[in-house]
Amino acid sequence: CDCAVCCRRKDEPPLIKGWIPFLGKGLEFGKDAYKFLDKHKRKHGDIFTVQMAGKYMTFVLDPLLYPYIIKHGRQLDFHEFSNKVAPITFGYPPVHSKLHPGLKEQIQRSFKLLQGESLTLLTESMMGNLMLVFRQDHLGHSDWMSGSMYQFCLSVMFEATLLTMFGCVSSARRHGGVRALRDDFVKFDDKFPLLIAQVPICLLRGTRAIRKKLINYFLPDRILKEVSESFTQINNTLSPLSAHHFAMLWASVGNTVPATFWAMYYLLSHPEALQAVRQEIQEVLSLSGVEFSNDTDVKLHREQLDKPTTSSESTINESFRLSSASMNIRVAQEDFSLQLGESRSVAVRKGDIIAMYPQIMHLDPEIYEEPKKFRFDRYVHNGAEKTDFYKDDQKLKYYLMPFGSGSSMCPGRYFAMNEIKQFLSLLLLYFDLQLEDGQSRAELDPSRAGLGILLPSADVRFRYRLRVV
């Protein structure tokens, strides 16, 4: 092993020193995250500590132990980490700032608007906006068109999400400046891993100016002019800071766009999956008495999306499994002994970081046979959702974790699932789709490992044509 490993007290995991790929004080993994963790797991077992910049970070990589960490919400806190890093990254005041009393509570309340009754509103609005963008940008031709898949997903999902979350200007249904906004967003997003790693923004050329432009876009007099019964109206009253709106925009598209890309890519590269999902969507429509034709707009309401659609959901979950590389972080609030099962405990000091890295579980051949292969029906059993997956002959409580876990779980997860389903439904209903020759080997770009859904290392060319129905 090329790392110095110290054996410590019996209740302390092996300590690995001298590993430098982490940047700054922060947590950017960079290219070697999976390899690094997998290598040390084989050598030192499922629990080990990495020392960096004076901090101790203990990785727990056995998914059978995840429930013990997740249930320690009080002693192992997520928000200490996010409350510190998010304001610096997105440029809003610290959540405990005296200038904005109650900000923390406002932010937490705004997360609730992504669920429950508001989710119905959001989902309906997203449907209309997706349809609008599809109709105006892509449904006008009957010949084969050629496109770049990531760019296609980005342009449709970015604009439809922006309209859904933040409304539109009063004079038009679409924003004139959306392309410029999207380009700036992509430039900021490129630097996102460095910002999260707490590299000072002044060292990232031009990024501060781009962030300022993006924040200014959300000033109340520039956007949100036509807000009636929308999510935006409620959201705006609760969280009046434009920099926080910008953070919400990042949260709502930063992972959703690559997740949509992977679901679309896997469907196009697996025709049997595409066929099964298309058939399932057609059945949902016909059961609701909707007769589909390509010159009318489709509406899929929340009740229809909530119907058991096992092939679509399994396809999306399988894409998450293969492309997600988020790290779940907790910060110890006190010195204590973290009990991991009946016979194991780990000494934790106040300020230590405990991390789970579910990608290791997602690619574990003991849990998922042939883990690198896409199988659209991996999460289907006897026509229903499959939820039993095993490790060491024990059923796993957590087997798929693209959205984090416990108290830190993504509040937008239901909305994300709905919007990806809506996007795929429109895509498969309206278009014949094909990959261009030689485009069936998309690779994951590991450079934002630790932060969510990985992007493809290169875009993929595809062809699409209006279906004749």
Ligand code: HEM
């Ligand atoms: C496929 C799409 C998505 C994925 C994979 C995803 C994943 C995640 C993950 C991994 C976290 C951090 C959880 C943790 O560290 O334990 C998170 C947090 C968050 N997500 Fe998502 N997310 C997605 C879509 C969305 C959408 C559509 C929204 C909003 C419309 C959203 C809003 C948020 C917010 C606000 C947080 C911060 C929560 C907090 O600080 O407590 N996400 N998401």
